[in-house]
Structure formats: C-alpha cells, structure tokens
Amino acid sequence: MLTIKSLESGYGKIKALFGIDLEIKSGEIVALIGANGAGKTTFLKTVSGLIQASKGTITFEGKRVENLRPEQIVNLGISHIPEGRMIFTQRSVETNLEIGAFGRKDKKEIGQDMEKYYEMFPILGDRKKQKAGTLSGGEQQMLAIARGLMKRPKLLFLDEPSMGLAPVLVNQIFKIIKDLHKTGLSVLLVEQNVKKALKITQRAYVIELGRIVHQGKSSDLLDSDEIRKSYLGEI
Numbered sequence: 588m589l590t591i592k593s594l595e596s597g598y599g600k601i602k603a604l605f606g607i608d609l610e611i612k613s614g615e616i617v618a619l620i621g622a623n624g625a626g627k628t629t630f631l632k633t634v635s636g637l638i639q640a641s642k643g644t645i646t647f648e649g650k651r652v653e654n655l656r657p658e659q660i661v662n663l664g665i666s667h668i669p670e671g672r673m674i675f676t677q678r679s680v681e682t683n684l685e686i687g688a689f690g691r692k693d694k695k696e697i698g699q700d701m702e703k704y705y706e707m708f709p710i711l712g713d714r715k716k717q718k719a720g721t722l723s724g725g726e727q728q729m730l731a732i733a734r735g736l737m738k739r740p741k742l743l744f745l746d747e748p749s750m751g752l753a754p755v756l757v758n759q760i761f762k763i764i765k766d767l768h769k770t771g772l773s774v775l776l777v778e779q780n781v782k783k784a785l786k787i788t789q790r791a792y793v794i795e796l797g798r799i800v801h802q803g804k805s806s807d808l809l810d811s812d813e814i815r816k817s818y819l820g821e822i
Contacts, residue, residue, distance in 0.1 A: 588613040588773055589634075589665075589742060594643035594653075596633040603629040605797045607643070611742065616764075616774040618784040618805060620818060621794035627777045628670055630794070631744050635667040636660045647742070662690060664741035670750065670777075672731040676720030680711050683719050683730055687737030697737070704733040707763075725756035732763065742773045749780050761787055781818040785809040793818075 594607040603626050611617050621627050632638040634645055636657040645653040652660055661667075675683050684704065688697045705712030708729040714722065719730055728748055735743060745764065749757040757780065765787050768774050778784040785791055785805040793801035793814070801808065808814045 588615075588648060589775075590644075590646045591634065592644050592646075594630075594633065594640055594645065596629060596638050596640045596642075598629075598638070602641070603797050604633065607794075607797075607799055609792055609799065611773055611775055613741075614771055614773055615790065616768040616776065616788045618788040618791035619775060619777045619794060620779075620781050620784055620791060622818075623779075625794045626797040627794055628746055629797075631667060631669075631746050631775075631777060634660075635665065635744065637667075658690070661738055661740075664739075665744065666735040666738050666740035666742070667744040668731050668735045668746060668748065670746040672727045674719045674727055674730055674734065677718055679716050680719055680722070680730055681715040683734050684711075684737055687734035691738070700737055700739070704736060708733055725752050725759065728752065728756075728760055729763070732767075736767075740772070742775065743767070744775050744777070746777045747779060748776075749778060749783070757783070781814075782809070 589611040591607060591609045595602060595604050597603040607630060619627055619630065629638060633640050636655055640653045644651060647663055647665060650663065652663065675686065684701050691697055705715065710726050711730055711733060719727065722730060748760050748764065752760065761783055764774065764776065776784055776788060785808055788805045790803065791805045791808050792799050801814065
C-alpha cells in the first residue's frame with residue numbers, strides 16, 4: 588500500500604530525515620516509535636505533503652506522491668491526525684466533522700458517516716452543537732479521529748493520540764484504534780507510549796535521529812532487551 592524508499596527531508600538547510608525506508612501493507616497496523624526529536628512527526632508531515640521531500644520516493648497504491656500537494660494526498664486516501672489534535676476550537680463538533688468531509692459531494696453519505704461516528708463516539712453525538720474547544724482532551728482526540736475518518740481514508744496516520752490524556756482515556760483511545768483496524772483500515776501509529784503501541788500493532792519501526800535503526804514484528808521488539816532498556820525504561 589505505502590512504500591517509502593531513501594526518504595530525506597528537513598526544515599530549510601536543516602536535514603531531519605536521512606534515507607528512511609518503510610512499508611505498510613494493506614490492512615496492517617504499524618508503529619513508528621522513537622524519542623522526542625527523532626523525526627517521527629517530520630516523517631508523517633513529509634509523507635502527507637506538509638513538508639517537501641528533498642530525496643527519495645513515496646509510493647501509495649502504485650502512485651508516486653512525493654511531489655503532490657497535501658489535499659491531493661488526502662484525496663488519494665491518506666488521512667493524518669496531527670499531534671495536538673488541531674481541531675477548530677471555535678467551531679462546533681458538527682462543523683468540525685463537516686470540515687473533515689471537505690471535497691466530498693455525496694451529501695447523503697456524509698450525513699450517514701456523521702451519524703456513524705456519533706454512534707462510535709456517543710459523547711460527540713451528545714455535544715455535536717457545542718464548540719469543540721469546550722470538550723475534554725480525550726473528547727477532542729475522539730473528534731480529531733472522527734474528523735480524519737470523514738474522508739473515508741484507506742490509510743490513517745495517528746501522531747501521538749494519547750498525549751496529555753489520563754490513563755483511563757489512553758486505554759479508551761487505544762481500544763478505538765484497535766477497533767478501527769479491525770474494520771480493515773490500515774494504520775500508522777506514532778506513539779511515545781511504546782509498550783501500548785507495540786501491543787496493538789503488528790510490525791514496528793524504531794527511528795533515531797532521522798534514521799530507522801530497528802524494525803520487525805512488534806512482539807519481537809517488545810521482547811527485545813535493547814528496546815525494553817532504551818524505550819520502556821527497563822533494566
């Protein structure tokens with residue numbers, strides 16, 4: 588589904604990614620883990636077209652996308668749920684979902700999708716007329732996910748979905764991610780809660796200073812002494 592080879596990008600003259608190779612197959616849920624500043628968010632932004640790749644190729648379903656604009660990439664089927672949620676706080680929950688469907692012409696089906704996500708996230712249905720900024724952190728994350736799903740993506744990027752949430756809400760968000768994957772949606776999960784990320788994903792990549800340094804089955808990485816020491820704080 589997604590094949591990335593020798594990807595490089597950065598910010599002006601500052602290079603942040605150095606020859607990244609990564610692959611996601613249709614129906615997979617894959618983790619990208621690493622410390623703060625390792626390049627995880629830069630990687631997602633580069634694939635999403637928010638940062639221009641300086642070298643390498645990004646192929647999605649057989650089509651080269653590294654030179655496309657963000658809206659073109661979204662229309663092909665990649666939705667990016669950014670770090671920090673980035674919802675429209677002064678707009679209602681309902682309007683945020685409508686914005687997520689921007690570009691779709693099937694008004695009847697847009698309405699059906701909104702009702703589907705109100706059913707999936709009942710609190711959003713209860714508060715659909717409220718300003719999104721009045722929601723709790725966990726509720727805002729649910730809204731960000733639902734908004735990203737409104738384009739009916741084939742591949743979902745999730746950047747730090749558990750950030751700033753209480754443990755009970757973290758568990759709820761991870762259950763939602765698992766349930767979404769069960770529907771057949773492909774997922775790339777960037778998450779600092781490494782243990783939880785490795786428990787719900789099939790494969791994982793470890794990034795350090797803009798380079799992939801480990802990859803393999805998530806269960807194998809979870810059992811790796813090196814990974815447990817470096818990322819789980821275990822001795």
